[in-house]
Amino acid sequence: MTHLPRITAGRRRARLVRRHLLTPAARVDGAHEVADALIGLHATDAATVFLSAAARMRAPTPDAIDRILYEGPKGVPALERVRCMRRTMFVVPAHLAPAVLSATAQNTDRLRTEAMDKLNQALGWDHRHYTTARQDTLSALASRGAATAAQLADDVPALREQLVVFPGKSYESRQRASSTVLGVLAAEGHIRRARPAGSWTSAQFRWTPAQPLPAVPVAEARAALARHYLEAFGPATADDVKWWTGWNLTDTRKAIAATGAQAVELDEGAGYLLPEDLEELQESQDEPGAVLLPGLDPTPMGWRHRHWYLEPAHTAALFDRNGNIGPTVWWDGRVIGAWAQHADGHINHHLLTDAGATARAAVDEEIGRLTAFLSTTRVTPAYRTPLERRLAVGGPD
Template structure:
């Protein structure tokens, strides 16, 4: 067993009989029970999963590197970095815009649904062109040449700039709008730490969701159903925030999906509700206290709304797990409790891992975290600096 997977002998979050009876008695679900369920649905069920499996379950993993491959390693402890990176090159996976205008690594089979449910009209991106002193007419004139140029091997932004005779800002604006327009997809650079993307023409069968015949609301409902089943229990606010829709529409989707409230404000999908009730009755009193390192923008961190019960019961808000813009920072978990944050910095060709260890972390927990950090650093190709 890796040190990073080593159980922590301290078990402050073991379940009591009252915790386990919460669901059956009709009382509000305890934070302990909710946190344990979150560990099950976000980690334990993915212990042997592939990159494609994880991307499919989460309706996409943030495609920014190193988030994409580190989020997988945080769940499948038997997969190494090189295997995860090879799996990202699966032609059945694509990087497209999705929820809240973020870019996701997602199976092709789900791409039309996600893109169609979240895309904005082309006019809504006109400001990106204006900032680069281009008009929408300029973009529409350039677009066919851009698609043709990117139809072979993925091309770099600098190559697009030279081919089209554009300035750097104009080339960047055109490629950005083209990805939101569904005619280009991102491709990763050979550097697993780099977000200097390459670009390729979108496969012809993908992302026709801007077509007037597509039922946008139907695709939104399908996307909501996937979210409810993977991330549940969720609140109306969680679904509205994650999808970028109104609370009124979120509530409508929860009801239409057949979700039910397991307590006031927390909804589970019909399939997941049966699983939860069985699990809550039989869950072990002992707790898994292994150390996990989550990357920034991890699906768990970005799966629930600000102020959500999930963020609170895991202790994410208490450790400052989000920056001022609401982006999830790299987090260290011991069992189901967030204890601190970590980061990687570059020093020449090396990557150095460091951890913020405040005084209120118990000495024995500091030792456990540091032992796990050595193993995590080795897995991601970094060096741990105590």
């Protein structure tokens, strides 16, 4: 009987601390290095990108992160903002973007058809109406160079038309047709999000024309993304890879096999790790470190099975109903609490696990670092969680 190498939860956390830059010794200088280490940074909430990068940088400033995001070395952006894993917006390294996009590509023909059906049912648009609005939008953007959705709606009256989304639901709302039209154009690669209008926390992004990224054969792209994932997040189960990428199980298994990954035994069953990484797991653990991560940070959102770094009993306090995690406090590769910012700028926190005096002192130091980074900026997560809400209005500190 063949016995698989056994990887304990403690070894996984030690590797997590190193690979995800969760200790002062592992910190890097630039936001592009953080994105490289994590494959990408969640970008649904504009502030998450900055806070995820800052937590892992030696001397972060909003201006330095902004320059890497929108200018890059020699005027060439080092990062691309794309909709990819699980149809979620990420900021990924520019050199990985073609493979990431090909590996997670949506069927743009289907998206376009769904968009036209949606606009037809809500507003009576036919194919000609949609095509005209699409072309007028591209022309307006080419003329402006960069524009917000509101500015484009000023130029293209059709984009101002409003439709009801989620009719009859408790969260029913109205949105402009611009949201649907721009979403499809972005998925097709014709436009991209650029620097927002306002501060770095603003979600009012400008749009710019874009050239579609080079196509990578799908099987090759999936194998590359699976390898990058196992390098950054492994050891992991097939279920973890499937959940993180949004693939079906068959495509997940094929991609893992193409990496040449080694099967290992984890607490939750069979997992996978790149052969060259087995030796690292035998090394001694690094000096423990504390870190404050924002809501939707890629580390806590990186696995389907989380019990090895997150107590199941704490899930209800830290996640919203849709599975989005709020701001968290970490020590030695484990979630030990949560944090939130008061309206007056004070960082309030609550430890769900008492990790000892050394951990508490390190957390206080990280609160000081985050306070300095934020300065006069106020941050409210896009997805509110039970404990974050209580802390934001003066709950336990």
